[in-house]
Amino acid sequence: MEKAFGNKLAIAIFIAPALILFTLVIPLPILHSFYMSLFKWDMLSTMTYVGFENYKELFSDGIFLSSIWHTIEITVLSLIFQVTLGLFLALCIVNITKGRKYFQNAFFIPNILSSAVIGILWFFVYNYDFGLINSILKSIGLDSLQQEWLSQKYVILALSITTCWQWVGYHMILYIAAISGISQDIIEAAIVDGAQGLKMVTKIIIPQIRPVLRVSIVLIITGSLKYFDMAWIMTEGGPDFASETIATYIYRTAFNKLQYGLGSAASTFLFVVSILVTVLINRFAAKREEVY
């Protein structure tokens, strides 16, 4: 047995099937998409090589530039909403004894619904005429606060809130698991030293669950970078491109406008950015962790 594992050829043979499959399914399409981004092609006529023309066109397209901005806005809002609210809920739930399961499940349920369902649900919640939000505002006499929630002004906020509703339970569960895993000794020692309330949270709990926080932050950021489903279902990137994200831009150019080269260029850009961001977060967060 030992001999077999020492034999490099044997290793190669054992790895080959998985490696082939992996290459075909993951790196090859990515490389192919980059290759496509060097062409002008509508999938019907012959492909014409244009070099980096598509990239030039991409970065002179105001809609694409604004879609980058919208993606950043959604990322930041999602981070703020989901991390703080998730942590808050987790802290509340670990400290209650009765009905803990109920709350845990209640907050997690949106996560098992499909995005399409949630999108349609919240599309009605935001409706001006009969939507939940405006109806509540009306019934408590705050008519003046009624808004067109999916108008240019509020659409990014509205989408971020919907996404938060969908994902906050998931992050909450991660945090609950991490908090429950903190050694009781540390908590007791901290109590003896006089740590209470907010101090306990910021000085003891957050540093202790830092690895989980990092994972959750990476998940939220990469999820937001490819933000597509809600924006497409609820607004189709509108009104007037006010909620166009990089992912909806890619879909629109490639599949609605038949500009496959341009769409591929945008997806290559998104791919590079996603990799960069993930690497950066891991580097940054890993260094900080060594301190503790």
Add this chain to the structure above:
Amino acid sequence: MKKWLKVVALAILVVFSISVVLVGQMGEKKVQGATNELTFWSWVSDSDTIKQVYEQAIKEFNSTNKYGVKIKAVYTPGEQYKTKLQTAMAANNPPDILNMWAAGKMKPYVDAKKLFPISDIMNKDPQWKNRYVNGVFDLTTFGGKIYGIPQIRVATVIYYNKQIFAKYKLTPPKTWSQLVNVIKVLTKNNIIPFALDARDPWILAMYAEYIANRIDPDAYRKVQKDPNAWTDKAFIETGKKIQELVKLGAFPKGATSLDYVAARNLFDQGKAAMYVMGIWDVGYLSTQSPVKKYVGAFKWPAIEGGKGNINNFLAGIEQVIAVSSNCKNKQAAAAWLKLLSEQRYAKDLIAEKAGYIPSVKVTPDPKKVTKLYLEVLNLLKDQNTKDSFTYYDVMFGPIIGDGFNNTIQSIYLGKDPVEAFKKLAEIAKKEMKK
């Protein structure tokens, strides 16, 4: 160390040679299925009555044709159809017969020689060609050849709630100032004048296309040749008129967060008095809508001082069927298309059962169709074909056409029409240079 390198090199070699072979095979995969089977791809869904027409015609054809072929239909409703078709086309593996769009959306397929000019067969069979209403092939003709056969004719009209109009002593407006007056009366009585879904830009665009036509029908012809014509006075004026409608309160509040059905609901509930939509909604409005007893239709009003006639319609064709240039038996495909144009399909099913206006000349039995259907058919009788026009997103294709729709949406939201159309002209210039 060297041995290790060798192993890695070997592994990479194996991976790439296998993937190259696999990828190569994917590209070369030939059309499957027996040679005596023709595939027909369609986007209709189970709820579309047109599907029954196709199904029945396929059944009849398969059991009676002299070509010894069978047609096999594959239905892919909705947006997926587009993706599926494009992928199949790119892999050079298209279906034999397929649902197609018209005009600008069809042109790329014709340019890439993916479609077979059906007129080659049709011209030998004048009896078949004569079954169709004059002009229905205009939008599927390129370089003098017909590339697709439309099943139904569409047009956009203004539906209105007769009960509401009667209550406030209003009559269908014939001019812009009468329309403005109707809007004013309705808003004063807390009734939404137009049920509008401003989320989907193409719906708002229909208003603009009508207004532009009423101001100057030539504008539509000019932009087909000269992209700079998008900055013409007629379009700028159109933008201003859209903003005038917004200012008058012609549209529901929060229209950008309404979708098609939600907007129609406002009309159904009697909250809105008018509703601009294609005649594909006649079936729904006259059989299922809660206000079905009171729905009427009228033509888009003329604009004082404008050159456009009230009888110019925003009209087009739908459910186009084309034969792919790869089709294994074009004669058989044509024979099936001819079968579809028979009276029993056009009149009985399309007109009387589904409530659509077929592209074939028929006289539906007035007892078998709804009142609204007859009313709309009556409006279309006066159609002035010379200055009639079609949906811009169909006519100008996905980049300029959808660009127009988005331009109108941005104007609706308050953008300066001059700026907005300048931007559209730039997009059009770039696109038409290609």
